[in-house]
Amino acid sequence: MPGRAADRPDMAPQAPAMGVAGWCRSRLFSSPLNIVLTLLVTWLLFMTVPALLDWLFLQADFSATTAAQCRAAQGACWAFIAAKHRLILFGVYPYDQQWRPLLAAVILVAVIVCSCMRRFWRPALALLWSAALLAVAVLMWGGVFGLAHVEDSRWGGLPLTLILSTFGIAFAFPLGLLLALGRRSDMPVIKALCVVYIELVRGVPLISLLFMSSVMLPLFLPEGVSIDKLLRAQIAIILFAAAYIAETVRGGLQAIPKGQYEGADSLGLSYWQKMRKIILPQALKVVIPPLVSIFVALFKDTSLVVIIGIFDLTQSAKTALADAHWRGFSSEAYVFIACIYFIFCFSISRYSKALEKRLDTGRRQ
Amino acid sequence: MPEAMIRLEDVNKWYGQFHVLRDINLTVAPGERIVVCGPSGSGKSTMIRCINRLEEHQSGHIFVDGMELTNDLKQVETVRRDVGMVFQHFNLFPHLTVLENLTLGPIWVLRQPRAQAEAAARRYLERVRIPDQADKYPGQLSGGQQQRVAIARSLCMNPKVMLFDEPTSALDPEMVKEVLDVMIGLAQESGMTMLCVTHEMGFARKVADRVIFMDQGEIVEQDAPDAFFDSPRTERARLFLSQILH
Numbered sequence: 001m002p003g004r005a006a007d008r009p010d011m012a013p014q015a016p017a018m019g020v021a022g023w024c025r026s027r028l029f030s031s032p033l034n035i036v037l038t039l040l041v042t043w044l045l046f047m048t049v050p051a052l053l054d055w056l057f058l059q060a061d062f063s064a065t066t067a068a069q070c071r072a073a074q075g076a077c078w079a080f081i082a083a084k085h086r087l088i089l090f091g092v093y094p095y096d097q098q099w100r101p102l103l104a105a106v107i108l109v110a111v112i113v114c115s116c117m118r119r120f121w122r123p124a125l126a127l128l129w130s131a132a133l134l135a136v137a138v139l140m141w142g143g144v145f146g147l148a149h150v151e152d153s154r155w156g157g158l159p160l161t162l163i164l165s166t167f168g169i170a171f172a173f174p175l176g177l178l179l180a181l182g183r184r185s186d187m188p189v190i191k192a193l194c195v196v197y198i199e200l201v202r203g204v205p206l207i208s209l210l211f212m213s214s215v216m217l218p219l220f221l222p223e224g225v226s227i228d229k230l231l232r233a234q235i236a237i238i239l240f241a242a243a244y245i246a247e248t249v250r251g252g253l254q255a256i257p258k259g260q261y262e263g264a265d266s267l268g269l270s271y272w273q274k275m276r277k278i279i280l281p282q283a284l285k286v287v288i289p290p291l292v293s294i295f296v297a298l299f300k301d302t303s304l305v306v307i308i309g310i311f312d313l314t315q316s317a318k319t320a321l322a323d324a325h326w327r328g329f330s331s332e333a334y335v336f337i338a339c340i341y342f343i344f345c346f347s348i349s350r351y352s353k354a355l356e357k358r359l360d361t362g363r364r365q
Numbered sequence: 366m367p368e369a370m371i372r373l374e375d376v377n378k379w380y381g382q383f384h385v386l387r388d389i390n391l392t393v394a395p396g397e398r399i400v401v402c403g404p405s406g407s408g409k410s411t412m413i414r415c416i417n418r419l420e421e422h423q424s425g426h427i428f429v430d431g432m433e434l435t436n437d438l439k440q441v442e443t444v445r446r447d448v449g450m451v452f453q454h455f456n457l458f459p460h461l462t463v464l465e466n467l468t469l470g471p472i473w474v475l476r477q478p479r480a481q482a483e484a485a486a487r488r489y490l491e492r493v494r495i496p497d498q499a500d501k502y503p504g505q506l507s508g509g510q511q512q513r514v515a516i517a518r519s520l521c522m523n524p525k526v527m528l529f530d531e532p533t534s535a536l537d538p539e540m541v542k543e544v545l546d547v548m549i550g551l552a553q554e555s556g557m558t559m560l561c562v563t564h565e566m567g568f569a570r571k572v573a574d575r576v577i578f579m580d581q582g583e584i585v586e587q588d589a590p591d592a593f594f595d596s597p598r599t600e601r602a603r604l605f606l607s608q609i610l611h
Contacts, residue, residue, distance in 0.1 A: 262419050263456030267470035267522060268445035277469060281460050359460070 067326050080329040081336050084320040088336065091156015091316040097148060101159035104139040107132050108162050116351055118358075129170075136163065152230045156311030158340065164302040164312065168237040169295055175238065176245025181275065183250055194246070201243035207304050209236045214308035233305045241298050248290045252283030285359050292352035296345045313337050368431060370395045370526060370558045371416060376425035378411060385411050386422065387582040395525075398552050398559045400569040400590070403579035404605055409562045412579070413528045416560070417448040430525055446474055449519030453531040455511045457503040463490070463514050464499040470522045482521070489517040493547045509540030513547055520551075527551070529561040541565070548572075564609055566594060578602045 028038045059075030062082075070077035081088075090098045111132040114120045120128075140159070143149035155163075182194035201209070213236040214229060221227070256279055264274040284291070303314040311319065317333045320326075371393040378386040385408045393399060401409045414420040415427060418434050418441050427434045429444045458466050467486035471477040477485075490496045493513035495506075503511050512532060519527060529548065533541045545568050552559055552572040563569070569576055569590045576593040578586040580601045586593065597603045 259452060259454050259456035260458065262450075262452065263458065265419060266417055266445060266448075266450035266452075266456075267518075268442045268474045269470070270442060273473050277473065278458055282458075285460065 067329075070329070076332050076335070077329050078332065080326055080332050084323070084326065084333070085336075087157075087320045088313070088317045088333065089157045091160065091311040091319070092154050093156060094148070094150060094154070097142075097150065100139045100142065100147070100150075101155070101157070104136045105159040105162050107135055107139075108159075108166055112166065152228065155230070157316040158313050160311065161299075161302050161313045164234060164237060164305065165295075165299040167234055168241055168298050168302070171238045172241035172245055172298070175242040177249055177280070179242060179246035180249035180253060183246065184253055198243045198246050201240055202247070206237070206240045206301055207307060209240050210304055210308055212236070229308065230310060233308060233310055237298065237302065237305075241294060244294050245291065248287050248294060249283060251290070252285075252287035253279065255286050256282050285356070288352050288356050288359075292349055296348055299345060299348070300341060313340065368395075369393060369428070370397070370430055371560070372426075372428040373412075373415075374426045374428075376412075376415065376422045376427060378408075378415065378420065378422045385582050386415070389425070389582075389584060391577070391584065393526075393558060393560065395558055396556045397574050398572050399561070399575050399577060400573040401560060401562045401577045401579060402564055402569070402605075403585075404608075407579040408582040409579045410530050413530060413560050413562055416526070416528060417445050417450055419450075442474075446522060447525045448528060449522055449524035449526070450528045451512070451515050451519055451530065451532045453535050455503070455508075455515045455535075457511055457515055457518070459503050462500050462502055463495075463506070466503065466514060467518050467521050470518070475522065486517070486521055489520045490514075492520070492550075493517045494543075507540060508536045509543045512536065512540075512544045516544075516547055516551070524557070526558045526560070529559065529563065531562050533563065533565060566610070570594065578605065580605070 029035050055075045057075070059073060060078055061070050061073035061075065062078045064070040064073070064077065064079035067077075067080070070079050086095070086098060090101050093101050111129060114128065115125060138144060138147070140155060140163075141150060141152065179194050179198060182190045183198065185191050185194070210233055213232040217227070217232060260278055260282065261274065264278040269277065303312055305312050306315040306318075314337060317337045321330050321333055369392045371391070373389050373391040376386055376389040377384070389412060391412075401413065403409050411420055415422050415434075416429060422434075430447060432440060432444055434441060434444060458469070461469065464483060464486055467489065468479065468482040471482035471485065472479060475482075487496065487499060490499055493516055495510055495513055498506060498510060498514070503514065506514065516532075532548070533544050536544060545565060548561070549568065549572055551557065559572075561568075561573075573590045575587055576590045577584055578593065578597070578599075578601075586597065586599050586602050588598075593602070594606065597606055
């Protein structure tokens with residue numbers, strides 16, 4: 001007859017905390033498969049990490065002044081970034097005016113950070129945004145206050161990426177909300193319009209929308225009328241993201257129990273009051289993770305504007321590579337811009353995680 | 366005789382082929398307290414949900430305080446302002462605190478100043494005996510407490526009519542009494558018109574002026590509570606009572 005577990009030491013429940021050795025045994029070597037996987041991963045890390053560190057830091061050249069010196073080094077040539085960072089960050093914006101896009105980017109980031117903090121969530125925030133957008137426009141275009149005028153075809157690099165994605169999200173989000181509500185509307189015409197729009201836009205890649213906005217749209221406009229190329233790209237990005245946001249928000253709306261609608265109705269709230277106060281706050285909370293994925297994707301997808309000849313961060317990095325003196329440092333350039341993209345995208349996802357946690361009011365129903 | 370508070374005239378409703386309400390005629394006087402009972406699927410919840418148009422009836426007329434419920438949304442909103450509803454599953458708003466749940470309607474629908482709405486909300490919380498829970502979220506309260514908050518939320522709108530849709534049937538047994546006590550207090554002190562779908566016979570005997578028994582979408586029998594429970598006139602009512610009383 002088998003004894004009770006407690007009578008036999010080998011079957012007694014294991015204490016959870018056993019120091020490093022215990023942790024390794026229970027997490028890394030608990031089964032034959034686990035042992036194989038652990039060894040495999042260790043081997044992979046051993047093969048790649050030292051070489052990577054070597055290239056990134058140990059053998060890298062940080063201080064070379066010419067490309068020739070740099071080529072002598074075994075590792076990365078960070079001197080290339082030092083020499084070209086302004087071209088990568090600001091594109092072909094006039095060199096001596098580049099403090100303007102820098103300031104514009106700082107303003108944009110500052111306003112975005114403010115909007116993320118709950119104590120700024122009040123009507124005055126809209127005012128702050130208007131002021132910031134005006135400041136960005138003045139800085140980038142110039143032409144007033146003694147600032148030289150700069151064509152937007154010369155804008156580029158990080159500020160352009162930030163502008164495209166900030167405006168993209170700022171306009172696509174409300175448009176997406178309206179489309180999601182429209183798709184669930186009782187009014188057949190509105191519903192049909194929203195469905196057609198969403199399905200059409202989701203059915204084509206962003207790159208083809210950009211292409212259409214840049215190549216096809218001018219064919220339909222009357223002669224002499226032209227919409228700015230940057231604006232057209234911006235509109236294409238907004239329209240594209242709105243369709244995805246709409247579908248995500250619709251998922252959130254469907255997750256809200258019918259009782260919430262009835263509770264709001266029974267108080268006599270109007271449709272818009274019900275949506276604004278009861279349904280959307282809960283629905284959006286549910287869809288924060290997929291919404292943030294869309295925002296992150298949008299931020300990175302702005303790099304597709306290169307196909308219509310706009311110099312965003314990715315394209316200006318390519319331009320920097322085209323310099324005949326500094327040939328062959330593409331790895332460095334791409335690692336550099338990858339880091340920039342990563343910093344922004346990672347910040348967005350960390351913020352969304354914190355937001356989710358803070359908005360969790362422990363629903364039990 | 367005073368104008369009826371609620372009047373249903375030949376109301377019919379179908380869910381697809383299923384005839385849920387058949388020729389319902391019902392008049393409720395101001396201040397009258399009515400308990401509606403009947404087997405499940407008899408249409409009792411559907412009937413009271415038609416009174417604030419959470420469900421639409423397909424033929425007949427429904428008047429609340431002289432105003433007819435039609436497709437006119439403005440009119441429906443006006444009626445809903447005067448008709449409070451308490452649901453089986455509370456339907457509190459989980460993202461708002463108890464106090465915010467209570468003041469939402471008064472502030473946005475009745476356009477009361479916030480301070481006035483909050484003062485009234487605290488008074489009603491006192492009345493349903495949970496004054497110290499104002500700043501919690503619904504998810505932090507027990508079922509009985511949530512239902513009392515839901516009652517207070519309806520009362521904050523100063524309704525002329527209160528509808529209760531099986532208010533105690535989702536509660537754990539030990540919480541039923543605290544909710545019923547609040548409802549009894551409300552019935553005895555306020556003189557408000559009440560329609561309550563419930564199987565709580567003790568409650569019905571204590572406060573109801575009239576018990577309505579429904580079966581298969583029809584009002585089969587209506588009588589004073591003691592008369593109905595002690596000597597039901599129809600076979601269907603007798604069968605139903607024998608099932609719920611064992």
